[in-house]
Amino acid sequence: MSKRRYTNMQVLLPTIEKMLESGKSHREIEAELGLEGDRPVHNLLKRQRKKAAKGAPKFRGRKPAKTLQEYKYENKRLKMEVKVLQDFLQSTERK
Numbered sequence: 001m002s003k004r005r006y007t008n009m010q011v012l013l014p015t016i017e018k019m020l021e022s023g024k025s026h027r028e029i030e031a032e033l034g035l036e037g038d039r040p041v042h043n044l045l046k047r048q049r050k051k052a053a054k055g056a057p058k059f060r061g062r063k064p065a066k067t068l069q070e071y072k073y074e075n076k077r078l079k080m081e082v083k084v085l086q087d088f089l090q091s092t093e094r095k
Contacts, residue, residue, distance in 0.1 A: 009044045016041055 012033060019029045026041040035041065066074075 009040065013044065013048065016044065 015033070016029055019032070024032075026039065029035075029041050
């Protein structure tokens with residue numbers, strides 16, 4: 001029998017899961033369902049775990065625009081940081 005396509009394997013997924021719950025090994029399942037190839041049951045279950053773990057896709061795109069108030073606050077904070085650093089350098093006589 002030739003290799004089965006992924007879509008055909010998706011149809012077999014509930015059957016495979018029931019067989020696993022009943023205690024059958026991957027090789028026994030492959031033999032019973034006539035699956036060939038390099039570990040098809042293992043690969044199918046691995047794909048399913050990846051799909052489940054992936055979850056929602058991350059948001060990609062631009063960050064929302066900042067308001068003028070946020071820019072002013074950030075500018076004030078940065079100016080304070082610069083002043084603190086300048087004072088530190090003067091106290092250590094490096095400037």
